[in-house]
Amino acid sequence: DHASLVQMRAGQLTASAGALELAEQAISRGDLDGAERIVSGVLAANPTAQRAVELKQQIAARRAGAAPAAPGQVVPIQPAAQGAADLTIIAPQDGQFAQSVLEENRVLTQVMKTDVQTTVNRARANMANDPQGVIQELKLLLERVRQSADLNPEVRSQLVDLVETTLREANRRAATNEIQQQQRDERLAKAKEMELLAQQLTQKERKVQQLMERFNSLMDEGRYLEAEEYTAMVAQSMEPDEPSLMAATLTSRALGAYAEAMRLREARQRGVLASLMEVERSHVPVPDEPPMVYPAAEVWRELTARRKEKYSSMDLQKRNPAEKRIEEALRSPTQIEFVETPLSDVVDYLRDYHKIEIQLDKKALGDVNIGTDTPVSKTLRGISLKSALRLMLRELQLTYIIQNEVLLITTPEEADARLVTKVYPVADLVLPIRQLDMSGMFGGMGGGGLGSMGMGGMGGGGLGMGMGMGMGGMGMGGMGRGMGGMGGGFFNVPPGILPKVPPGGFQAFAVEDDLSIVAPATPAGASVPATVNAAASDAKRTKVEKIELEIPSGMSPAEAWDKYFASNEPSEAAVRAAVRSLMQSRKYEQVIAVIEAALRHNQMQTWMYEALVLAMQAAERPQEEIERAVLSAVDLAESPFDLMMIALHLNQLGMDTRALKIYQDVAKILPTMPEPYVYGLRTAKRLGDLKAVQWATLGILNQAWPAEQAAIFKEGVLAAKATLESLKAKNPAEAAAYEQALNEAIRRDAVVRVTWTGEADLDVIVEDPTGSVATPRNPRSLGGGMLLGDSAVQLGENAPEGRSEIYVCPQGFSGTYRVLVRRVWG
Numbered sequence: 001d002h003a004s005l006v007q008m009r010a011g012q013l014t015a016s017a018g019a020l021e022l023a024e025q026a027i028s029r030g031d032l033d034g035a036e037r038i039v040s041g042v043l044a045a046n047p048t049a050q051r052a053v054e055l056k057q058q059i060a061a062r063r064a065g066a067a068p069a070a071p072g073q074v075v076p077i078q079p080a081a082q083g084a085a086d087l088t089i090i091a092p093q094d095g096q097f098a099q100s101v102l103e104e105n106r107v108l109t110q111v112m113k114t115d116v117q118t119t120v121n122r123a124r125a126n127m128a129n130d131p132q133g134v135i136q137e138l139k140l141l142l143e144r145v146r147q148s149a150d151l152n153p154e155v156r157s158q159l160v161d162l163v164e165t166t167l168r169e170a171n172r173r174a175a176t177n178e179i180q181q182q183q184r185d186e187r188l189a190k191a192k193e194m195e196l197l198a199q200q201l202t203q204k205e206r207k208v209q210q211l212m213e214r215f216n217s218l219m220d221e222g223r224y225l226e227a228e229e230y231t232a233m234v235a236q237s238m239e240p241d242e243p244s245l246m247a248a249t250l251t252s253r254a255l256g257a258y259a260e261a262m263r264l265r266e267a268r269q270r271g272v273l274a275s276l277m278e279v280e281r282s283h284v285p286v287p288d289e290p291p292m293v294y295p296a297a298e299v300w301r302e303l304t305a306r307r308k309e310k311y312s313s314m315d316l317q318k319r320n321p322a323e324k325r326i327e328e329a330l331r332s333p334t335q336i337e338f339v340e341t342p343l344s345d346v347v348d349y350l351r352d353y354h355k356i357e358i359q360l361d362k363k364a365l366g367d368v369n370i371g372t373d374t375p376v377s378k379t380l381r382g383i384s385l386k387s388a389l390r391l392m393l394r395e396l397q398l399t400y401i402i403q404n405e406v407l408l409i410t411t412p413e414e415a416d417a418r419l420v421t422k423v424y425p426v427a428d429l430v431l432p433i434r435q436l437d438m439s440g441m442f443g444g445m446g447g448g449g450l451g452s453m454g455m456g457g458m459g460g461g462g463l464g465m466g467m468g469m470g471m472g473g474m475g476m477g478g479m480g481r482g483m484g485g486m487g488g489g490f491f492n493v494p495p496g497i498l499p500k501v502p503p504g505g506f507q508a509f510a511v512e513d514d515l516s517i518v519a520p521a522t523p524a525g526a527s528v529p530a531t532v533n534a535a536a537s538d539a540k541r542t543k544v545e546k547i548e549l550e551i552p553s554g555m556s557p558a559e560a561w562d563k564y565f566a567s568n569e570p571s572e573a574a575v576r577a578a579v580r581s582l583m584q585s586r587k588y589e590q591v592i593a594v595i596e597a598a599l600r601h602n603q604m605q606t607w608m609y610e611a612l613v614l615a616m617q618a619a620e621r622p623q624e625e626i627e628r629a630v631l632s633a634v635d636l637a638e639s640p641f642d643l644m645m646i647a648l649h650l651n652q653l654g655m656d657t658r659a660l661k662i663y664q665d666v667a668k669i670l671p672t673m674p675e676p677y678v679y680g681l682r683t684a685k686r687l688g689d690l691k692a693v694q695w696a697t698l699g700i701l702n703q704a705w706p707a708e709q710a711a712i713f714k715e716g717v718l719a720a721k722a723t724l725e726s727l728k729a730k731n732p733a734e735a736a737a738y739e740q741a742l743n744e745a746i747r748r749d750a751v752v753r754v755t756w757t758g759e760a761d762l763d764v765i766v767e768d769p770t771g772s773v774a775t776p777r778n779p780r781s782l783g784g785g786m787l788l789g790d791s792a793v794q795l796g797e798n799a800p801e802g803r804s805e806i807y808v809c810p811q812g813f814s815g816t817y818r819v820l821v822r823r824v825w826g
Helices: 001-027 030-046 049-063 085-090 096-126 130-148 154-221 224-238 244-284 299-312 321-333 341-352 360-367 383-395 410-416 454-458 557-567 572-584 587-600 607-616 625-635 639-652 656-669 675-687 690-701 707-730 732-745
Strands: 334-343 356-359 375-384 397-401 406-410 542-544 568-570 751-758 762-766 784-790 803-809 816-826
Touching: 001 030, 001 049, 001 803, 030 049, 030 299, 030 675, 096 130, 096 154, 130 154, 130 816, 154 224, 154 244, 154 375, 154 816, 224 244, 321 383, 321 397, 321 406, 334 341, 334 568, 341 356, 341 375, 341 383, 356 568, 360 406, 383 397, 383 542, 397 410, 397 557, 557 568, 557 587, 557 607, 568 572, 572 587, 587 607, 607 625, 625 656, 675 690, 675 707, 690 707, 690 732, 707 732, 751 762, 762 803
Parallel strands: 356 406, 542 568
Antiparallel strands: 334 375, 397 406, 751 803, 762 816, 784 803
16 A cells, blocks of 8 residues: 555655765775775665666766776775764765655655656545445545655645545435446346246146146046146146137036046946846745854853953053052952951952052042942952952942052042053854855956966966066966066065165365365265285374275174274365265265264364265254264354354254254344344244344344445334234233333444534544444444445535534443544545
């Protein structure tokens, strides 16, 4: 920049002055050769140095008046005389210093003029494309010109006028560009709208064409009802006024009705003939031999006992160990001898005797006025506990149920209210259906089909279909020709045939050595070139530049790669090459194993977690593992910006809940950073999380936004209004608290507004108590303040209230805010 050029120029002039002083001293000593070398060096750097030219002429005059010294002759250095002689030797000639100063000023002036003219020309060239950038560049140039103390006042005034004139032109061009940009945006929006309409029309026509092609296929197959409902009517709903579509609907409907009528007529004819045939068949008398004999009563009793033993009622509820012990205790024998014993004591006795938990339903018993002290008198021996309880409780009009790991004594009404679904098999109650013997039924068709397989005979003849079409196995027509025998089956597709990854493979990552490291793709059936034994001992790790590993049979990829990294330390480039080769070969499980082994052995690289996530997705790993891999990168984040990148990646993977949590964490670290609230609001909307929407909207409304980002503030306002209305309908108290928080969020602690009138421009610079500064080049300060810039820019005219610069700080700091107002031009 200009300051650097001025500084370099000043250094050169200082060095030249010192060198010329040494040359003068050399001339005074008679060292003309040394003096000439010094002067030549100065003239090479600055050919216009007047003082150097004069010294060169002086050296030439000395050489013309004195004989040169012989080779090897030492010229003695005469000591300088004391007194007035010193002054005459060291003092420069009259006017020489003033002339050098003028020369330096002339050079600086020329440099500044060149710099100003170059910047102005560049600004005029870029004014149409980037007026705002040009304005900032011209403002900096104007400040440099004004602060240059070496410039002639007249020259400075000329340069300032030139820059201010260009600034005025740039401001007008910015206003014009703004209007033109708005017009371009409107035209672009209209063009995009027309393009969308054209695309929709094209898509609709293509959809109608596809529907009609399917309509024709269904009509050819005789599926008239499907043709009407699923194609013709859908197409007609898309184009209601199209006559051909109306005709297609009516045609399919008429043909469908005709086909159904013909089917019903044929069915009616078949039904009439079948009924008449049944009448004829009913005329055949049935002889009494052999007679129909039902089993004896003993057979039915054995059948019932066997059924109860084998097919007792099955409870669909899953019994836990405690309830199973209660059921076993109910089947065990017991003995009861009670005489006027309270019911609670009876329960305690049975609980201790059978070691099970028995409880009284006191609420249900109280509803029927039965107390726990109700006397019980009963004596029973040698029967099961189940029977004893039924006999004893029936006299009290009570019953029991097994629920919640206890045997609960309650009322029948309460027990009926607690229904339990049970399954009772009844298959053995019906007489077994006689299986018809189909052996040889179609044997004649196959030319000698035998055996009890029935249809198997078809495989021997010309049909040869077997059962291969459906089963995909050996086929029932084993020896038949055609599709019998091995019969692969229509849906019997071997695993691995259908691709799970789009063609071209995954581009997992790209690093700087992509152009230098050549990793040829390994064929899908091959492995990475290999000679290393994965079972190497845990000895000192060997540094390697190329990974070569063959996984032994019976060893998992994770175990093999872990042992490899335990005994070797490959270079970063070697790891990248191996992973890239495996990714191209679609060996995603090995990619996962390589990266995890490298991470376990402290050979981490920045791209590994992203590649690990992509490999897990390609390998169809569970979502929990993928999420864990992404979140592992959080521990390696070095700044809030790294966390933001991770959160955005989580959004792309559909893990919005985790991403929202990271956005909230970033907002806690940097409360004045607006990006977490913006992306957090969009994520919260997708999740439907009202709490998160409240947090995000408050964060957005609590920030100051420039004009070009006003849409973000508007989005936050609309979301806040919708959330507030929803809360008012569901939770008025929470809505009131949220509304109060919104009012606090839109409040601004510090506002600076500088307004002026006339054809001029001002810049405002604000420094907050923390020391952070908001400038036109850096409008947002670290303290949360925002310089909004010019509030009105019009083409050659002033707004009624003038023009202004505004600074806003939503949450201020205690202390002094320093404001610098600087005139730019006008």
